[in-house]
Amino acid sequence: MNAIETIDLTKRYGQRLAVDQLNLTVNKGEVFGFLGPNGAGKTTTIAMLLGLVKPTHGRAIVLGYDVQREPMLALRRVGAMIEAPAFYPYLSGADNLRVLARAGGIALERVPQVLKMVELSDRARDKVATYSQGMKQRLAIAAALLPDPELIMLDEPTNGLDPAGTVEIRNLIRELAAGGRTILLCSHLLHEVEQLCQRVAIMKEGKLIATGEVATLLRRGQSVRVRVAGDPGPAVSILTTLPWVGSVTVQGDAILIDTSTERTAEINTLLIKAGIVVAEIGAGMNSLEEFFLTVTKAEP
Numbered sequence: 001m002n003a004i005e006t007i008d009l010t011k012r013y014g015q016r017l018a019v020d021q022l023n024l025t026v027n028k029g030e031v032f033g034f035l036g037p038n039g040a041g042k043t044t045t046i047a048m049l050l051g052l053v054k055p056t057h058g059r060a061i062v063l064g065y066d067v068q069r070e071p072m073l074a075l076r077r078v079g080a081m082i083e084a085p086a087f088y089p090y091l092s093g094a095d096n097l098r099v100l101a102r103a104g105g106i107a108l109e110r111v112p113q114v115l116k117m118v119e120l121s122d123r124a125r126d127k128v129a130t131y132s133q134g135m136k137q138r139l140a141i142a143a144a145l146l147p148d149p150e151l152i153m154l155d156e157p158t159n160g161l162d163p164a165g166t167v168e169i170r171n172l173i174r175e176l177a178a179g180g181r182t183i184l185l186c187s188h189l190l191h192e193v194e195q196l197c198q199r200v201a202i203m204k205e206g207k208l209i210a211t212g213e214v215a216t217l218l219r220r221g222q223s224v225r226v227r228v229a230g231d232p233g234p235a236v237s238i239l240t241t242l243p244w245v246g247s248v249t250v251q252g253d254a255i256l257i258d259t260s261t262e263r264t265a266e267i268n269t270l271l272i273k274a275g276i277v278v279a280e281i282g283a284g285m286n287s288l289e290e291f292f293l294t295v296t297k298a299e300p
């Protein structure tokens with residue numbers, strides 16, 4: 001069973017397709033990066049996964065249950081931090097969590113447990129108004145942990161934090177993942193995603209434009225990237241026939257060739273001989289940031 005599966009998940013707001021036939025799978029126990037430029041449809045997707053927004057079409061399956069049909073079963077082991085944390089400033093961290101636990105029908109003994117997990121036990125009795133931004137974020141993660149979630153959705157969890165606070169949250173995410181939980185991480189910090197996630201999905205204008213293992217998407221040192229003028233089809237046809245080439249993938253306006261970078265000159269010569277105009281050729285992506293920019297800047 002997957003932690004998350006969406007089947008043609010679609011949300012339309014008037015004329016605007018916020019999410020367009022999204023098919024996404026998140027495996028149990030993985031830290032999955034969910035990326036995309038502003039307005040790509042990530043928040044709308046998460047809202048549909050949490051049953052907060054009704055899909056126009058398609059289905060969202062969470063922990064084996066259809067969110068629309070069986071929301072209580074689908075969401076009972078799901079924790080989420082999707083907005084800037086909002087707590088009662090004049091209540092302590094522990095009291096804020098007690099309020100949330102009562103509202104969610106969760107045993108109050110979870111409160112000290114989750115405070116310990118986010119290392120806030122020492123400050124649990126202090127008013128939230130006295131907390132640093134990093135402590136508030138940790139408290140928000142503690143709130144997400146209250147239902148002892150198998151699946152945690154975190155939207156920009158390190159937003160607004162200083163470097164030390166960022167490292168703390170990152171370590172916390174690692175610990176949660178090591179405990180076997182599934183984490184869906186939305187972040188604009190691509191190096192953060194690269195450090196934490198095994199697989200990623202990239203959305204743009206409501207559509208999924210790339211998905212896969214970070215290591216495979218990047219194929220460090222083992223891929224050649226080519227941009228050709230015009231239709232990439234003829235170049236792809238030539239490249240796929242070469243015995244020393246593995247897969248050939250079109251990513252945005254670039255062609256990513258699974259082969260040693262030592263073949264770069266040879267590929268260049270072959271394409272030019274076939275009358276193809278090579279606009280750019282070089283080693284494959286070196287960072288998720290570079291990959292993200294390449295696939296998201298290309299015209300759909």
Ligand SMILES: Nc1ncnc2c1ncn2[C@@H]1O[C@H](COP(=O)(O)OP(=O)(O)OP(=O)(O)O)[C@@H](O)[C@H]1O
Pocket residue numbers: 013016017018019036037038039040041042043044045
């Ligand atoms: N309630 C709404 N009514 C109308 N349009 C909406 C609504 N919510 C979102 N949209 C539109 O849907 C599209 C996707 O928005 P969404 O917030 O899901 O993107 P996002 O990927 O989360 O962006 P960001 O990174 O900025 O948070 C945007 O064009 C947005 O304007």
